[in-house]
Amino acid sequence: MSAPASQPPPPPPESWNEDRGPAFKAFAIAMTVVTVLSIVLRFWSRSLVAPHSHTRNQRRFWWDDWAALASVPFILTIFALAFACLPLGLGRHVWTLETEHLFTILKFIFIIYFIYDGALFLTKLSALLFFSRVFPAHANSAWFNIILYVTHGLNVAWFLGIVFGTVFMCNPIARNWIPMLEGTCGSTTGLWYGSAIPSVAIDLIILLLPLPKTWGLQTSLARKGGIVAIFLLGYCVVVVSLGRLITLVKSGKALDDDITYEGMPVIYWVAAESPILLLGICLPAMLPLGRHMASSYFSPLMSKASTLLSSRRSANRSGNFSSIPGNHSVQSGIAKKRSNHDADNGDTELGSVSSMDSQRGVLRVTPYHDAHTARVRVGDAGDSLGHAQVPNRSIRVENAVTVSRQGL
Secondary structure (H helix, E strand, O other): OOOOOOOOOOOOHHHHOOOOHHHHHHHHHHHHHHHHHHHHHHHHHHHOOOOOOOOHHHOOOOHHHHHHHHHHHHHHHHHHHHHHHHHHOEOEOHHHOOHHHHHHHHHHHHHHHHHHHHHHHHHHHHHHHHHHHHOOHHHOOHHHHHHHHHHHHHHHHHHHHHHHHHHOOEEOHHHHOOOOOOOEEOOHHHHHHHHHHHHHHHHHHHHHOOHHHHHOOOOOHHHHHHHHHHHHHHOOHHHHHHHHHHHHHHHOOHHHHOOOOOOHHHHHHHHHHHHHHHHHHHOHHHHHHHHHHHHHHHHHHHHHHHHHHHHHHHHHHHOOOOOEOOOEOEEOOEEOOOOHHHHHOOOOOOEEEOOOEOOOOOOEOOOOHHHEEEEEEEOOOOOOOOOOOOOOOOEEOOOOOEEEEOOO
């Protein structure tokens, strides 16, 4: 008599209350905002560049822009379906869900496979078309053009392969969302491996392809580094693709057993990959917008701030001569002591200030201080002095401070 088949242990009681759905909802909202902002800022930036009709690659909007725009409905549809799954139990354990709700979630996940693959295909296509835009074929070496065309082919082959693999994963197809139907199904984990590994390879090619061309530009080293940094930062989706692959390896068979709960870490990576890839391919296109914002807003703002600070420093310097060593002082902007030389000349309009050592080091004289004069023109309220109005409590130097040696 054979031993009875072992039954799986009952789920722990606390598993009935575990729910990863609310956290994923907040994450999905953030990724939706990233998607919309990326495409809006891209087209805003493109609209600032004057078109040049004499060359196709310098038009204001080109195929790379339209491919990026075409990916947005796919990405937003992914999040729409994910939001629809959350009230049905996405984020909770399979055994806590009603059978009808589970079938609906599995059907939506099956649809998401195709939409997700379409979004990735279009964003990668946009990146490759962007290279064709900034690096025209006639200006490239043969190897660059060959690699670019081969990468286009790999992207198309990956998309067609993953679509056919998803369609024929189960026989009949309805067994993808109704597991009790008679038939056979492949492993969900195997399907995701088949999507992730080629996708990472294509991402790496797209990341590395423009770097030699960029580094060979005839420009300064700092500018080269900045452009390379933009490409590297823009294509940080490679990190997301690798994260999805590593999470798949760690999840293992749990994806098949409890996809609505144990599959959530992978779903996070899936939800992030397309928006981050879209952001990455839009960053280089946002450079005109960055220059426009800098010249129209940031530079004037910094200039005004610098002018204000300079004015305050000047005001502090001009209003701080209340005490000068040598028992000479200036009060209310009028020099009270005049040199004998000025008195003898009968100069009633001009005043002079004798200084042995200016407080701020403007005038430094020798010990023959009695024979040195500094002639300045002073003003009071309403005194134009034949020129511009002179503010109260200020000293106006007409041309220069003249220091003369007399009687020697």
